[in-house]
Amino acid sequence: MNTAPPKMIATRVAAVFERICQEQMAGLPLLNKALSVTTLGFQEFEGRILGMLITPWMMSLVRFPGPQDDWQAQALGSKHSVALPGGNYRFLINVIDELGVCQMHSLHSPMHPFRTQEAAIAAATVFMDKLLVIPPGGVQHDPVDEELLGKILRGEKVPAMDKDGSLIPERLPQVSEPNPSLTETT
8 A cells, every 4th residue: 555656546546535535424314425535645755655534434544555554553542643744643544445554533423513514624734734844933832731621521530721821739628817806815
């Protein structure tokens, strides 16, 4: 797969996901019927092919391994952080029939917020336009604290944070000064 040109890989990805849409996803309520399978922006970057995949159920950035990679050895479903010029992204290892092993970073799922195919393509295009470009002032890292997110989802106690995401030190109960008029005098 990785020796084919990006345009050929994009065409193959679109065909495979169109088949998945027709055979495996047909009739599921999570599908946005206004959308269809589309690929865009497929290109080579650092010896790997990457591009956007839009389907009626998801929008994902897809990466295919280059000759330097052995993604077959990685566990299906394992997550890997990948630094790209536009930021760090978390990719999931996947194996797709007829495509083989790839990494996918989900941008949207489900796709109900998109009213038209054009709106989904516009969002994907904006993302791709920024993906391989270092933003002015450098990359702003805003990593997801998965441990904290897990605690929140499980309903566990989490430290207090301000609106900027900084921890607020635990406050001691406030003790008021004694009111001299209520204090006994001897």
